[in-house]
Amino acid sequence: MAARPKGTPVMTLPIEAVQALTALLGDRLSTSQADRDHHAGTEAHHAPAPPDAVVWPLSNQEVAETVRICRAHGLPVIGHGAGTSLEGNTCATRGGVCVDLSRMNAILAVRPDDLDCTVQAGVTREELNTFLRDTGLFFPIDPGANASLGGMAATRASGTNAVRYGTMRENTLSLTVVTPDGEIVKTARRARKSSAGYDLTNLFVGSEGTLGLITEVTLKLYGRPEAVRAAVCTFPDPASASRTAIEAIQIGLPIARVEYLDAGCIRAVNEYSALQEAEADTLFVEFHGSEAGVEEQVALFGEIAEGHGGSNFRWADREEDRNRLWKARHNGYPATVNQRAGARGWATDVCVPLSALPDCISHAKEILAGCPVPASIMGHVGDGNFHVVFAIDPNNSEELEMVAKVNSAMVAKALEHDGTCTGEHGVGIGKRKYMQAEHGPALALMRAIKTALDPASLMNPDKILPPMEDAAQ
Structure with missing residues (x-):
């Protein structure tokens, strides 16, 4: 993908805008290439798109005056936080001014x-x-x-x-x-x-x-809960793991966390973090509550898991032991990408009703079987949300095209089950093309809201809403 959409002019800052922003913010305005590149908008596979300037306001009033200056000169405004932006959510596709809010940290x-x-x-x-x-x-x-x-x-x-x-x-x-x-x-x-x-x-x-x-x-x-207990257990296949999570939720077990990693992800984490976890489909769970309540929850979850072939249970109460158990889950993304020298991460996610989760994860496993790049499945299976992370060569167009097809097939399966194209990464530029299929006529209401509030489309342009020609297809 080009950094700026085809046919879109590259924005340059009018000298009057620079003067006004400098008068307002002083050295908290930067047009240096290093600062612009640092705010180019993505940690993932999307092509970076740097803004023309970066500002660091300290108050609501400074943000408001910055927006007014940009509006007066027709400059796009892109908000910026920590900058993860897995779907290119903060790419400055039309240039403009990036408003970095990191110094507003009170x-x-x-x-x-x-x-x-x-x-x-x-x-x-x-x-x-x-x-x-x-x-x-x-x-x-x-x-x-x-x-x-x-x-x-x-x-x-x-x-x-x-x-x-x-x-x-x-x-x-x-x-x-x-x-x-x-x-x-x-x-x-x-x-x-x-x-x-x-x-x-x-x-x-x-x-x-x-x-x-x-x-x-x-x-x-x-x-803060009186007691916290975490555990891991392995399963013979993805369906058994996801059905365990679903049954626990359906009977009202108050699980605080229930996370899934497939066998491939565990393998990658073992190598990345020098762990020795069993290379099998795995659930990581955590319970919060009173001492007696947690004991009861743990016992009941164990019975459910065993009924679905769960084994290799390990429990942890102390914080340092819980952190050690969760290390594999937290390192799933970098471990997958690290399997391939020079790779970039392509992370995608979908979310479906709980009953559809086993089918959708099994479908993802099937289509990933023919994928030539390292890939892992992980997810927040307690709410039907799961992710696939690919380790890609961003310069290999054939590889990018093939991974895009896998991504589209996952989204189509999720929508077939009345799910969504993204459970938590957001739409950004990466998931815009699925918005019409997901929302249908409701997309017109979103456009009406955007037009009413931002008729010049200066606030983070090109995000969420697909171009009209794409929506018409």
């Missing part, structure tokens, strides 16, 4: 009595949980990477704990957003429920910066 308020907090967008989840350590509270959403909370809201992130605690959608109470007009708005109050008007918070959660820039996030917090 924890503004923690309210233990209300079990909530308000943070600036650049605060990362690890920073928040470190700050909360002495309060007895924690924020549970864990997408794997140490992502910024603004970025997590913008992409509707989830991760390993979502099966019990939900996603960013369920855990975001309110947002402060800078609109395309440069206005600062608050989407909601802190009440846990409201029927007062449109749900603006969830309009912006998952919008990937296409409707405005999230600058502050108000989040739900949770009490």
Whole structure:
């Protein structure tokens, strides 16, 4: 893919815009090639697309004034957090100004009595949980990477704990957003429920910066559990592992995490991390609760797993032992990519109703059998979400085309089961082509919202919504 869409002019910054941004931000404006390349928008296989400038605001007012300057000069505005961007979510496809929110990293308020907090967008989840350590509270959403909370809201992130605690959608109470007009708005109050008007918070959660820039996030917090126990167990095949997870969820077992790694991923992790895990389809599980409650949950899960051929159980209570057990899951992505010298990662994900999970994972295994590049399956199987990671040569066009076909076949299977083309990576530029098939006429409503809020299409252009000619096909 070209860094900028065909026929799109390369944006250059008008001198008047540079002068205005410099007057506002001083040396927190950069047009250096190094800074632009660092914000080119992806850790994965998508071609980088650097902005024409990068700015680092420190306040809502600076973000708002930056947006107003860009709007006055017709410059695209691309928000930037930690920058994982697996689907090219922050590629500057039309140039413009990248607004890096990482220096807006203040924890503004923690309210233990209300079990909530308000943070600036650049605060990362690890920073928040470190700050909360002495309060007895924690924020549970864990997408794997140490992502910024603004970025997590913008992409509707989830991760390993979502099966019990939900996603960013369920855990975001309110947002402060800078609109395309440069206005600062608050989407909601802190009440846990409201029927007062449109749900603006969830309009912006998952919008990937296409409707405005999230600058502050108000989040739900949770009490740290009295007891935590983690385990791993192996299974004879993917279907047995996924059916175990499904049955545990269906009977109401309050699992905090249930993660799946296929045998190939375990093999890659063993080599990458010098582990000696059994090279078989594996579930990693974790339970939170009281001592008695966790004991009961563990025993019941063990019975379910054994009924589906589960074996090689290992349990861990101490934090360092739990971390050791989870090391394989957390290293699945780099371990897969590391199997091939000079490779880049191509990570994709789909999400389906729980009952469809065994069929979809088995289908993925079948089509991956003919794949000539290293590939692994891993997933948050408690909520029907699984990933495939490929180790690709980004300069091999035939290889890229073949992996793209595998990706499309996975998405088609997910949609066939009333699933979605992405459970948590977001749409970006990578999944736009599936939006018409997934949403049908509802895509026109999304376009209407985008046009109403951002008629000049300056906010993170070319993301989420496919070009009209693609949607018409």
